[in-house]
Amino acid sequence: MSAGPAPLLGDPVTRLGGVGPRRAADLARLGAATVADLLTIWPRRHRDRSRVTPISQLAAGGVYHVMGTVRDVRVQPHFGSDVTAHVYLRDGSAELDVLFFHARYLARMLPAGSRLWLSGRVDRRGPRLVMVHPEWERVDESAPSRGIVPIYPLSGELSQRWMRSLMERVVPAYAPQVADPMPSAVRAAWSLPSRAWALQHLHFPDSAEDAERARTRLVLDEALVLTVGVQWLRQRAVGGVSGIPLQPDGPLARRFVAGLPFQLTPAQSRAWAEVAADLEKGAPMARLLQGDVGAGKTILAVLACLAAVDAGQQAAFMAPTELLASQHADVLEEWLSPLGVSVGLLAGSEALRGDTRAQLEAGAIDVAVGTQALVQERTQFHRLALVVVDEQHRFGVRQRSELASKGTYPHLLVMTATPIPRSLALTVYGDLELSRMLGRPPGRQPVATRRAARAERREVYQEVLAAVRRGEQAFVVCPFVDPSESSDAKSAVQVYEGMRTVAGWRVGLLHGRLPAAAKADAMQAFRRRELDVLVATTIVEVGVDVPNATVMVIEDADRFGLAELHQLRGRVGRGRQAGRCILVADPAGEDGEARLNALVECQDGFELAERDLEIRGPGEVLGLRQHGVPGFGLTRPTEDLGRLQAAQRMARQLLDQDPDLQHRDHAALRASVLAALGEALPSTVLH
Ligand code: ADP
Ligand code: MG
Numbered sequence: 001m002s003a004g005p006a007p008l009l010g011d012p013v014t015r016l017g018g019v020g021p022r023r024a025a026d027l028a029r030l031g032a033a034t035v036a037d038l039l040t041i042w043p044r045r046h047r048d049r050s051r052v053t054p055i056s057q058l059a060a061g062g063v064y065h066v067m068g069t070v071r072d073v074r075v076q077p078h079f080g081s082d083v084t085a086h087v088y089l090r091d092g093s094a095e096l097d098v099l100f101f102h103a104r105y106l107a108r109m110l111p112a113g114s115r116l117w118l119s120g121r122v123d124r125r126g127p128r129l130v131m132v133h134p135e136w137e138r139v140d141e142s143a144p145s146r147g148i149v150p151i152y153p154l155s156g157e158l159s160q161r162w163m164r165s166l167m168e169r170v171v172p173a174y175a176p177q178v179a180d181p182m183p184s185a186v187r188a189a190w191s192l193p194s195r196a197w198a199l200q201h202l203h204f205p206d207s208a209e210d211a212e213r214a215r216t217r218l219v220l221d222e223a224l225v226l227t228v229g230v231q232w233l234r235q236r237a238v239g240g241v242s243g244i245p246l247q248p249d250g251p252l253a254r255r256f257v258a259g260l261p262f263q264l265t266p267a268q269s270r271a272w273a274e275v276a277a278d279l280e281k282g283a284p285m286a287r288l289l290q291g292d293v294g295a296g297k298t299i300l301a302v303l304a305c306l307a308a309v310d311a312g313q314q315a316a317f318m319a320p321t322e323l324l325a326s327q328h329a330d331v332l333e334e335w336l337s338p339l340g341v342s343v344g345l346l347a348g349s350e351a352l353r354g355d356t357r358a359q360l361e362a363g364a365i366d367v368a369v370g371t372q373a374l375v376q377e378r379t380q381f382h383r384l385a386l387v388v389v390d391e392q393h394r395f396g397v398r399q400r401s402e403l404a405s406k407g408t409y410p411h412l413l414v415m416t417a418t419p420i421p422r423s424l425a426l427t428v429y430g431d432l433e434l435s436r437m438l439g440r441p442p443g444r445q446p447v448a449t450r451r452a453a454r455a456e457r458r459e460v461y462q463e464v465l466a467a468v469r470r471g472e473q474a475f476v477v478c479p480f481v482d483p484s485e486s487s488d489a490k491s492a493v494q495v496y497e498g499m500r501t502v503a504g505w506r507v508g509l510l511h512g513r514l515p516a517a518a519k520a521d522a523m524q525a526f527r528r529r530e531l532d533v534l535v536a537t538t539i540v541e542v543g544v545d546v547p548n549a550t551v552m553v554i555e556d557a558d559r560f561g562l563a564e565l566h567q568l569r570g571r572v573g574r575g576r577q578a579g580r581c582i583l584v585a586d587p588a589g590e591d592g593e594a595r596l597n598a599l600v601e602c603q604d605g606f607e608l609a610e611r612d613l614e615i616r617g618p619g620e621v622l623g624l625r626q627h628g629v630p631g632f633g634l635t636r637p638t639e640d641l642g643r644l645q646a647a648q649r650m651a652r653q654l655l656d657q658d659p660d661l662q663h664r665d666h667a668a669l670r671a672s673v674l675a676a677l678g679e680a681l682p683s684t685v686l687h
Pocket of ligand 1: 262263264265268291292293294295296297298299417441442545547574
């Protein structure tokens with residue numbers, strides 16, 4: 001440690017000896033800015049010598065930890081510049097083949113004779129068992145080491161060894177200083193260890209049982225803080241806070257429905273009845289609308305906006321990206337300006353923003369469309385009565401609580417195509433009522449989905465060209481923006497350049513790194529049919545609606561998650577014509593195979609998303625960490641269901657006795673909830 005007084009928990013990590021600006025930046029990417037944050041960089045797993053399985057006892061399909069010595073490494077070039085490293089590992093009982101793709105560097109890092117610890121899934125390839133892309137670490141036999149060692153997530157230039165030695169200094173010194181949010185009475189009643197003990201033993205357990213006991217305690221902390229916060233948020237709806245009653249069946253809404261070229265489906269009508277009943281009331285609505293991709297959620301959002309305008313109020317319509325916001329603005333403008341309702345876009349260039357903002361403040365805009373900046377910045381609405389949020393999973397608890405802090409309590413309608421498992425829904429979305437819209441509008445066929453090998457790309461593009469000649473449009477989606485990001489997988493720039501030179505079609509390019517104006521231009525040109533093919537990244541994943549697009553080619557489809565692929569293919573076949581989706585990939589492992597096959601077989605978004613949650617975990621799928629569910633880094637809702645329920649019981653008991661947590665023994669919990677959700681909770685709690 002550096003000279004001078006020892007750093008405090010809240011100090012930046014750079015106050016610690018050996019942590020300079022470069023490493024601080026790497027740590028920041030892992031979510032740690034302060035010394036206290038380091039304590040919650042959770043180990044991804046532990047290397048436990050007592051849990052190593054002899055190679056001779058491995059069986060296909062299982063996940064194992066293995067330790068052994070490298071006999072040989074061979075590098076095999078294929079697919080052009082692609083390289084596969086074959087590592088042959090022996091442990092005295094047998095030999096295991098280990099495969100790493102795109103791994104020219106590995107040959108140098110793993111000379112014969114190195115000792116390795118590996119963790120991964122074992123598959124069968126012909127007669128031999130292989131581990132593909134396991135987690136791995138060199139084991140230094142000469143260094144003294146404990147039996148059970150944490151494996152941390154890394155970023156930038158951080159090494160496992162460096163992280164571990166940092167944590168060995170930080171955890172024992174600082175864990176005892178951390179406040180314990182769990183009231184002592186609860187801790188005693190449930191026989192739980194202290195948070196300090198749990199932190200120490202989650203990082204550096206003496207046994208697997210220790211680690212589990214520590215994890216239980218820390219998961220309960222996460223869930224308890226979140227459950228209390230969400231229950232407090234709920235008070236806004238039930239605690240007599242008043243909202244503004246809207247007019248769900250007013251003249252504008254009726255004219256809008258009459259002008260639609262279709263009837264509302266029964267599912268839409270049912271969901272709308274639930275929403276409308278809430279909007280009429282004085283208490284602010286807080287409702288989550290779930291419906292598969294293409295279920296027709298936007299219409300309901302528009303009806304809700306009209307209910308606000310009919311009541312003389314303003315509505316805000318929030319999308320997760322600028323691109324989607326500008327598309328929604330276009331669509332709303334098209335639908336609403338004939339009714340004399342003014343729509344304004346608050347995203348994009350600053351100039352436009354200033355202007356629109358002034359109109360908004362003056363009340364000249366009825367429906368403002370934008371990104372989260374709509375509620376986060378000092379955007380002032382003249383009389384905001386409704387907030388619609390498209391794609392809920394990116395709008396977390398914290399953002400919901402920020403809404404409440406605007407002083408008024410607007411009605412809140414959040415929409416998502418991602419199904420949320422019950423266990424998680426109660427904890428994370430317990431403040432929201434739920435409406436589900438099953439099925440899709442009539443006449444919509446499933447998106448015929450098939451797989452193609454990379455060697456068949458030529459035929460695939462012939463098919464695209466044929467569709468274009470019939471006047472249809474196509475998306476080509478790539479996993480990367482430009483070729484420098486991957487020597488192996490397709491990039492949008494590369495595919496775009498390749499297609500541009502082919503006569504017969506008009507091709508556009510769309511990816512996240514383009515300036516906002518260029519993105520909007522490309523999207524608009526595609527919508528106006530000035531382009532036949534749009535080559536894009538997953539930026540088109542969420543909500544983009546171009547009814548004339550019928551074909552989607554997804555390059556290197558095994559690089560995407562299941563729910564992501566389903567969202568992507570939901571972009572085609574949204575008009576009268578059936579959609580087709582072609583997944584181009586030569587997947588490396590069984591996982592990739594399974595995911596692509598599931599997509600070919602299954603059209604049900606809920607079912608697919610549930611499989612995806614199992615494969616990748618909810619943190620990743622729902623974007624919990626990045627998108628405002630604070631400190632939910634350790635909990636795994638499927639397997640921690642029992643713990644989530646326990647935390648719900650604890651929260652209920654505590655809040656029954658002491659609704660605002662005013663008791664001294666509850667002060668630390670109260671502080672944790674406020675720190676996690678900001679001071680943006682109902683005033684009943686804060687004063
Ligand atoms: P999502 O639920 O994925 O947001 P959208 O609201 O974008 O779906 O709707 C998908 C498409 O279905 C849009 O082109 C929309 O105009 C159309 N649509 C919505 N409701 C109906 C309906 N009742 N009948 C026919 N088409 C509909
Ligand atoms: Mg949508």
